[in-house]
Amino acid sequence: MEEKIMELLSEEYPDIDFAASDSLVDDGILDSLTITGIIATLSMEFGIVIPYEEIIEENFNSIAGLARMVEKLQ
């Protein structure tokens, strides 16, 4: 799952190094525009609905966090 998400997001956002940090939100690498873009990409790709409760820093700080969230929602 992690590899797939990494591939997907790296293609969508080539300027961002998603592997660079485990605190992508806290370090300011992901802003709100990018976060909503990521949500749209993941929702469309995996056919999931990401409820607002899941939009917390912990889930968006790393690819591993995103993968955990997607697996939980599938």
Place this chain on the structure above:
Amino acid sequence: MNFTDYLFFPVFAAVIIVYFVVPQKKRWIVLLAASIVFFLTWSLEMFPFALFAAFVAWIAARKIEKRYEALNAYTKKQKKAVTKKQTDLTQETKKKCRHILWIAAAVILFMLIYSKIQYVMADIPVLSGIVALLSDLYCTVSRFFEKIPILSYFASDTAAQEGGQFSFLVPLGISYYTLSLVGYLADVYWRKERAERNFGKLLLYALYFPKILEGPIAKHRNIAQQLNEGGNFDYTRLCHGLQRMLWGYFKKLVIADRISLLVTEVYGNYTEYFGTVLFVATVAGAVQLYCDFSGCMDIALGISEVFGIELEENFRRPFFSESAAEFWRRWHITMGVWFKDYIYMPLAVSPKLIRAAGTVKKRAGKRAGKNFMTIVPLAVVWFLTGLWHGTGMNYIVWGIYWGALIILSSVLEPELKKLTKLLHINTESSGYRRFRCIRTFLLFCVSRVITIPGNLHATAEIFRRILFHFSPWEFFDGTLYTIGLDRPDFLLALLTLFILYLVGKKQEQGIAIRQKVDSLFLVWRWLIYLAAIFAVLIFGIYGAGYDASAFVYMNY
């Protein structure tokens, strides 16, 4: 009473003493009592409404949480995997909680919405009846309080002055406490925090006096624990709090109120002035608003720091921003965060919008889908941000202006990058970055011209005069010393702005000014304090009866 009333200082000193004398567990009660007194001295008539709003939020949050607790208890009992009944129950619980949230938010926001649109409503025959009904209710409440001897001492004489006419303008901090309470409710609904059990503690969160005038719009989960547990006395923190307050008074009384003399004179009689003077007044108006609003925030954060309660920053040197989006991440930060967390994000991640973006992507390509996701929520947020500032057409245009700037800079980012590459612009050079800062500042000045005059006709006329009747010689022929400020006052304003710039620049370089001051030899340190105190006392602008002018953003 506000932060610039002379009565505020003895009251504040008394609150500090009582706060640190009572046992730590009871300190929140001291803050609650102080906050209620502060509110009553400003707007007695609005107090029942504020109390009611907090009560609605308290009840609704408790009800939402009880429903979730019941659901969790049921889920725990089920040993099997998720059943259809369980899924249905989850959906049902969420739906009911959503209804509670909507109803409570609507009731709380009603006051805010009503205070904004009452004049619009009064012009529409069908709605004018509602305005009249609420006016009667308001006057009845006012008269009731005026009849109670103790409370009538605090009563503002608004209702009496108007002879019973409705004068429910903009009550103290209405936006700030209503938005705070709605944010709290939404967070409980999204299970980002637990509901407050003690009504008094929730009321303290809503009315906490340092933030009631102009914010910051603090999140409940960020300050509730600090408010409830009470801070310990700390001499360094006391000094830092007082220093910050002093800096705030300097910005408000010495800079903002001085500059406002020029701005008020020019904008009040704009047909008598030409380009140069109007341009100077516009730039001055931008700086005045910053010093007024951020000065109030320095005072609010300083007061709170004295009690050991850390409020969120509302400004981070916005005039050093290189783009419109960055500007709004540095200016009125907590309002931006509120709109982001409670309007932008829920809208941007709603399944309906994502499905619509998916359709756009399939039909018009990947970039169009991405742009759709950017444009729709941002357009809604900026339209609402404009309405929050005012209901006139100029505020709607103001919202569209900022929304368009931010949307275009995001959507056209690839093209802009190509253009800078084509023109061989070194985007990392200090010259280019300085250019971007000045450009962002001028964009802000343009937005001020949209709102300061009060109507779009005047805005258009001011732009016309600035662009087509610009007389550069007015910079040098002494004209600027004849419009609200004489030569010494004008030069003093420039000097204080230079101090403001130097402090900002140092802070941008990561230098903590307060720690620098702390490290100075005692004599030097006290010389700085005394110089600042005397600067505020001597150079501050005080009107009749030594009343400073009200804070600009207090009217929102």
